Amino acid sequence: MTDKLDRPIVVVEDSDEDFEALSRAFNRLDVRVPVQRFTDADDCLEYLRGEAHAGNIASRPALILLDLNLPGTDGKEALQEIKSDGDLRAIPVTVVTSSTNKADVETCYRYGANGYMTKGGSFQSFQQAVGTMLDFWFKTVVLP
Amino acid sequence: MSVIDESGREFKVDLTNCDREPIHIPGHVQGHGALLAVHPDYFTILQASQNVATYFGTPAETLLGKELSILLDPTQMGALRDARQSQPLAQNPVYVFQGEIGGQGPFDVSAHTYQGILIIEAEAVDQIDPAAPDFQALVTESLVRLQSTKTLEDFCQAAAVEFRKISGFDRVMIYRFLQDASGTVVAEDLAPGIESFLGLHYPASDIPKQARALFVQNASRIIPDPSYEPSPIVPTLNPLTDRPLDMSYASLRGVSPMHTQYLRNMGVCASMSQAIVVDGQLWGLIASHHYENRRVPYGLRRGCEFLAKLVALMVRGKVDEEQSSYRQQIEETHDALVESMSRHRSIVEGLTGGERRIEHFVDCTGCAILADGECHLIGQTPTPTQVRVLAEWLRRERGDELYVTDSLSREYPEGERMKDVASGVLSIRLTKVPGEFVLWFRPEVVKTVNWAGNPTKPVEPTPSGDRLNPRKSFELWQEEVRDRSNPWKRLEIESARRLRIAITEMVIRRAEEVSRANVRLERSNVELDSFAYIASHDLKEPLRGIHNYSTFLLEDYGEALDETGRERLRTLVRLAERMETLTDSLLHFSRLGRQELDLQKHDLNDVLQEAIEATSARLEETGTEVRIPWPLPTVTCDGVQLVEVFQNLIANAAKYNDKPHKWIEVGVRSEGALPGEQPHVLYVRDNGIGIPRKHFESIFRIFKRLHGRTEFGGGTGAGLTITEKVVQRHGGRLWLESEPGQGTTFFFTLGA
Numbered sequence: 001m002t003d004k005l006d007r008p009i010v011v012v013e014d015s016d017e018d019f020e021a022l023s024r025a026f027n028r029l030d031v032r033v034p035v036q037r038f039t040d041a042d043d044c045l046e047y048l049r050g051e052a053h054a055g056n057i058a059s060r061p062a063l064i065l066l067d068l069n070l071p072g073t074d075g076k077e078a079l080q081e082i083k084s085d086g087d088l089r090a091i092p093v094t095v096v097t098s099s100t101n102k103a104d105v106e107t108c109y110r111y112g113a114n115g116y117m118t119k120g121g122s123f124q125s126f127q128q129a130v131g132t133m134l135d136f137w138f139k140t141v142v143l144p
Numbered sequence: 145m146s147v148i149d150e151s152g153r154e155f156k157v158d159l160t161n162c163d164r165e166p167i168h169i170p171g172h173v174q175g176h177g178a179l180l181a182v183h184p185d186y187f188t189i190l191q192a193s194q195n196v197a198t199y200f201g202t203p204a205e206t207l208l209g210k211e212l213s214i215l216l217d218p219t220q221m222g223a224l225r226d227a228r229q230s231q232p233l234a235q236n237p238v239y240v241f242q243g244e245i246g247g248q249g250p251f252d253v254s255a256h257t258y259q260g261i262l263i264i265e266a267e268a269v270d271q272i273d274p275a276a277p278d279f280q281a282l283v284t285e286s287l288v289r290l291q292s293t294k295t296l297e298d299f300c301q302a303a304a305v306e307f308r309k310i311s312g313f314d315r316v317m318i319y320r321f322l323q324d325a326s327g328t329v330v331a332e333d334l335a336p337g338i339e340s341f342l343g344l345h346y347p348a349s350d351i352p353k354q355a356r357a358l359f360v361q362n363a364s365r366i367i368p369d370p371s372y373e374p375s376p377i378v379p380t381l382n383p384l385t386d387r388p389l390d391m392s393y394a395s396l397r398g399v400s401p402m403h404t405q406y407l408r409n410m411g412v413c414a415s416m417s418q419a420i421v422v423d424g425q426l427w428g429l430i431a432s433h434h435y436e437n438r439r440v441p442y443g444l445r446r447g448c449e450f451l452a453k454l455v456a457l458m459v460r461g462k463v464d465e466e467q468s469s470y471r472q473q474i475e476e477t478h479d480a481l482v483e484s485m486s487r488h489r490s491i492v493e494g495l496t497g498g499e500r501r502i503e504h505f506v507d508c509t510g511c512a513i514l515a516d517g518e519c520h521l522i523g524q525t526p527t528p529t530q531v532r533v534l535a536e537w538l539r540r541e542r543g544d545e546l547y548v549t550d551s552l553s554r555e556y557p558e559g560e561r562m563k564d565v566a567s568g569v570l571s572i573r574l575t576k577v578p579g580e581f582v583l584w585f586r587p588e589v590v591k592t593v594n595w596a597g598n599p600t601k602p603v604e605p606t607p608s609g610d611r612l613n614p615r616k617s618f619e620l621w622q623e624e625v626r627d628r629s630n631p632w633k634r635l636e637i638e639s640a641r642r643l644r645i646a647i648t649e650m651v652i653r654r655a656e657e658v659s660r661a662n663v664r665l666e667r668s669n670v671e672l673d674s675f676a677y678i679a680s681h682d683l684k685e686p687l688r689g690i691h692n693y694s695t696f697l698l699e700d701y702g703e704a705l706d707e708t709g710r711e712r713l714r715t716l717v718r719l720a721e722r723m724e725t726l727t728d729s730l731l732h733f734s735r736l737g738r739q740e741l742d743l744q745k746h747d748l749n750d751v752l753q754e755a756i757e758a759t760s761a762r763l764e765e766t767g768t769e770v771r772i773p774w775p776l777p778t779v780t781c782d783g784v785q786l787v788e789v790f791q792n793l794i795a796n797a798a799k800y801n802d803k804p805h806k807w808i809e810v811g812v813r814s815e816g817a818l819p820g821e822q823p824h825v826l827y828v829r830d831n832g833i834g835i836p837r838k839h840f841e842s843i844f845r846i847f848k849r850l851h852g853r854t855e856f857g858g859g860t861g862a863g864l865t866i867t868e869k870v871v872q873r874h875g876g877r878l879w880l881e882s883e884p885g886q887g888t889t890f891f892f893t894l895g896a
Binding site: 121124 | 688721739
């Protein structure tokens, strides 16, 4: 589907089952981008900051898929950290969560999220949504 | 006539100052005996009344500084010493002997000590009574007759009769003091041809304050001749105390010129008064008049004093007896009210809900309870507004917990207009803020008071005009007393005070219980909400796993299974999907309870359009027509949540309908309500399948469905629960009318 970039997609997801569903969707959608998974927001932030300081443009993530319900630092806090960090702010972040709460949606966009999608519904509909989202980021728009 | 006061200054008495006249130190004795003030240990004569010259044959000046033995013979001195040693003489005159003094007499001699001085009084005996009556026998007989009386009235009448029988005075009256210190003749016994004073009323100034106080100390007062020649005490100041001689306990004590004038004006030639002291208070007098000068022999006087003391004790007994049945009634009502309060939630219900109610507590014609925001009236009372205004006045102007008056209009100008129901008010305050009260009312009772002479003019100027004299006329003078109720008794006032304490304690205890229960309830509500939220939120993740993995299993290994196996897996997916919908509904419902309402003014026509658009797919699919006969009002509400209310009701109306031509009517009903005054009643009506009456309540239960999963397009059964919750959070109410087969109408209000 996309081979024009070899910069990774960072996935912050603590649930193995949800990560497997996402991976399955990637496989089905023939996504050939390296996936860097974190089960913990702090580990992810540390990684992102390390890469940024090393000036390693090649390994800078093309996209971050962020769960909200995480152990320890939760997704919204991580989002705030990323979007208030001058080096990381440019990386698109799409929130992928089970929360349909309007307040959550609003907060995330206010914090600077670039997209918000929910995990609910059947796997087919989820896979379709993931495909549409990746098409947007990798085929439609120009990434930084 | 003048006297020397405590500070040694001359005191010129008239009726403007007679309540300050120092009547315990008149500086003279009456004419029927002589007085000696003696050193208590050495019997040196310190002061003497000037009439010793006539009575004992030696001028006072000669006696001063001498020993008493100059007058008394050794036997008499012995008797005095004996009395001094064997009896407590302090404030207690004791009979010492009868005999001649200085070769004259005989005299009845008594002695007492007061303020460190031994006072010896010698009263001239007219003649030695050859057969002195046995006073003890007389008193014992009287006692038997007094004991047989039933009421206080009968008792007083009997006391007057018995007292006259023993004392032989022309008129014996039982005079009772009222609360304002005026008094009434409540019983009387007369010699033939003597004018009756029964029922007459005398102003408080007739027996001034210090005279009433002296009666409590020394219960007996005898004036054998109001026209007596005063005999001054010499020297004026006692050499031991350097003060005028205090004669509070002396029976020869000189009388105020105002009082002797008063008696003379009345035509009375001798008087005797005995105080009736009940519980340390001057309850009344046994007042005797005689129309000739009359000395009262010592033995008779003691008999009268003894009888008077018995009368006082029995008056107390009668008063207690008369009050005791009323006291019992009050106490029983008190207990019943407290018991009822403990069973009822509100103060009003507690005080009016039982067999014995607040109006039975004291004798009253009406009663009001101002509590729990209510003004509850019983019997004859002022209007609710008048009661509220009165309570506000009590709260502001009369800070006390208890207020009592028998003449409200004298203190409270508005009282004039409600005196026919509330001249008398007894009120207890339950709370200061917001000002809760219980009030008992008594109407005005117009009374005629028969005064003995004009009480507003108790004085007349003397011909020379230099001072005022007691009135001369004791002609019946009638006064009509208005603006007054029957007075409140001390028992009633004290009982009301006690009831107030009991009620306020219960109110405080209850308030504490309620606030504790509220805190518990609030906490459990919050816990329940967050439980539902967290549970449904956290349930979703494993559920999604089950859903996804069943799908993956079907996709990856479907080939390895037979059709039954595959069908089972598809069922698993379907069940997981269903559970996810239920969890979503629960999550949504619990979120409603947690979210703050975003209250704004919304045009309900816009809100309704939004809801119609949101359900347009279903409306089109079912071919349902939406009718809006009248424009809807603009109300304050949470717009988003109200869209949901309409959406749920419209969706249900479209869903549960099997008619070929389906319609929904949305409108507002405002019959009986002025525009903008009452909450609008909104309704959503359909021509659907209807709801049987027995399900009217259960349909609001979460996840309750009346039909099979697949009938009428399915659903979770949370829609109406959520709708009701939104309406209730707006302070409104949701209800329905329905005719199975005909259609259903849901009504709702949005509170004030």
